[in-house]
Amino acid sequence: MHSSAPIMPTPPIAYLHDFRPLHAGARLCQADAVAWLQGALARAGGPGTGRARRLYERLGRTCGVKSRETVVGDYARADPRRMTLFRAGPGRSWRRPPLEERMALYEAASLRLAARAVPAGRAPDWLIQVSCTGYASPHAVQRLAGRRGWDSRILHLGHMGCHASLPAAALAADLVRGAGRAGARARVFCVELCTLHLVPDAREDEQVVVNSLFGDGAVSFEASARPRPRSLALLAAAEAVLPGSEGDMVWRLADSAFVLGLSRAVPARVGAETAGFVARFLKAQGLRLADVAHYAIHPGGPRVIERVLQALDLPPSAARHSKEVLRRRGNMSSCTLPFVWADMLKDPAVRPGDKILSLAFGPGLTTAANLLEKRA
Numbered sequence: 001m002h003s004s005a006p007i008m009p010t011p012p013i014a015y016l017h018d019f020r021p022l023h024a025g026a027r028l029c030q031a032d033a034v035a036w037l038q039g040a041l042a043r044a045g046g047p048g049t050g051r052a053r054r055l056y057e058r059l060g061r062t063c064g065v066k067s068r069e070t071v072v073g074d075y076a077r078a079d080p081r082r083m084t085l086f087r088a089g090p091g092r093s094w095r096r097p098p099l100e101e102r103m104a105l106y107e108a109a110s111l112r113l114a115a116r117a118v119p120a121g122r123a124p125d126w127l128i129q130v131s132c133t134g135y136a137s138p139h140a141v142q143r144l145a146g147r148r149g150w151d152s153r154i155l156h157l158g159h160m161g162c163h164a165s166l167p168a169a170a171l172a173a174d175l176v177r178g179a180g181r182a183g184a185r186a187r188v189f190c191v192e193l194c195t196l197h198l199v200p201d202a203r204e205d206e207q208v209v210v211n212s213l214f215g216d217g218a219v220s221f222e223a224s225a226r227p228r229p230r231s232l233a234l235l236a237a238a239e240a241v242l243p244g245s246e247g248d249m250v251w252r253l254a255d256s257a258f259v260l261g262l263s264r265a266v267p268a269r270v271g272a273e274t275a276g277f278v279a280r281f282l283k284a285q286g287l288r289l290a291d292v293a294h295y296a297i298h299p300g301g302p303r304v305i306e307r308v309l310q311a312l313d314l315p316p317s318a319a320r321h322s323k324e325v326l327r328r329r330g331n332m333s334s335c336t337l338p339f340v341w342a343d344m345l346k347d348p349a350v351r352p353g354d355k356i357l358s359l360a361f362g363p364g365l366t367t368a369a370n371l372l373e374k375r376a
Contacts, residue, residue: 014173014223015375017231019342020117021335024193024216025071025109030330033068034060036075037211040200043080044094048203055205059212064302064323068215068330070195071109086200094201096256102196106134110191110218114140117189117220123150124222126175126186130168130334132159132251133192133258141189152187161251161362162298163239164334165190166370170237172223182226189220192333197257206262213301217332219339229376232341232356237370238281242273245365266300270361271307278312278357281369287355294350295319296340296372298360299326308359321347345374352376 038053074083081087085097085105110131118127118141127150129141135158138146142154157168165188172186194214199207223234248269250261282288289312297308299322309319325339332339337360344350356372 012233012235014176014225014234015228015231016169016221016223016234017228018222019338021219021339021342022113022117024069024113024218026076028068028070028075030060030065030067033075044201052203052208055208063212064326065213065330066327070216071193072195099256102257103134106193106196107136109193110134110140111143113191113218114144114189117218118144118187123152124185124187125152127152128155128168128172128186128188130157130164130190131192132161132333133194133196162300162333163360163362163366163368165337166358166360166368169234173234176223176225184225186223187220190335190338191218192335194333210260213331215330215332217329217335219335221338230345231375232372233375235371235373236285239366239368240277241364241366242269245269248365249363251363267303267307269365270304271311273367274308274311277367285371291355292357293354294356296337296356296358297322298337300331300361350374
């Protein structure tokens with residue numbers, strides 16, 4: 001998919017490297033996770049139970065997820081009496097834990113993961129935490145910096161959703177480029193504990209989809225002003241909010257959990273807007289789609305990937321890295337694309353000099369992109 005025409009080199013904004021994807025928690029086989037959720041529905045009973053169980057059955061076969069990870073031990077326990085967060089309620093009902101309990105788990109787990117993901121040693125100039133699945137102040141990297149005696153400048157990008165790693169990478173790149181020092185460094189830490197917000201007795205289609213797709217993840221990476229070996233040069237970034245799409249994807253706090261509102265129209269909207277957005281973005285860099293060798297598409301679900309591939313007239317193989325991360329880990333919200341980038345850095349089929357187009361979608365609806373180039 002390379003163009004034969006000469007391409008004027010685009011000077012990098014910064015270099016992304018030292019990707020550190022983590023195992024966030026216990027690994028759940030998707031078949032076991034679906035069986036657990038179906039069992040939770042059967043215990044709860046009530047109208048709509050049969051339809052929801054059939055939807056789980058279908059999604060278990062078609063959503064492209066084979067395993068996920070979770071910080072919530074309850075999903076590996078069959079007996080509600082042994083559960084902590086989702087223990088049994090009165091009669092056959094399930095207890096709806098208050099948001100406070102979910103956030104206590106988030107606070108402890110995010111700090112534990114930050115300590116593993118952010119390397120010790122010399123303090124980075126900036127520390128940026130990215131998360132939309134929990135709230136704690138001071139948050140994990142603030143607490144980590146205090147314990148390590150670092151004087152890094154600390155930022156938090158919160159509640160942005162699945163596309164947040166793209167503006168986070170762009171922000172980190174802008175910071176190190178603007179520092180005016182060759183050694184400037186910014187460390188980005190993404191942590192998303194999506195399974196804290198699953199609802200065991202949900203019957204609504206939207207929540208059944210959420211319960212089936214999302215997993216927990218944590219990853220960090222560094223942005224540097226100085227060229228680095230085994231890095232991804234960030235060449236450009238862009239975002240756009242689609243007019244009239246405010247209600248298509250929403251992420252709100254409720255009394256027990258954060259709640260995702262997801263319109264059935266999202267894949268179609270993404271497909272309809274992607275080709276024009278990508279064409280404008282690449283044209284601004286003096287490039288065409290033929291100049292892109294690889295694609296890092298946020299795997300929000302199989303239908304989103306399919307619509308993007310159709311819009312850009314690409315074969316299924318163009319999204320193989322994204323599909324593989326979805327297969328192994330599910331949708332980890334903002335953590336997912338950094339996992340894809342880490343896989344591309346390790347893959348010898350992604351050659352030095354190859355250009356990578358990243359695409360992700362979040363509430364807004366927001367479409368975000370960046371252009372990367374692999375460096376040896």
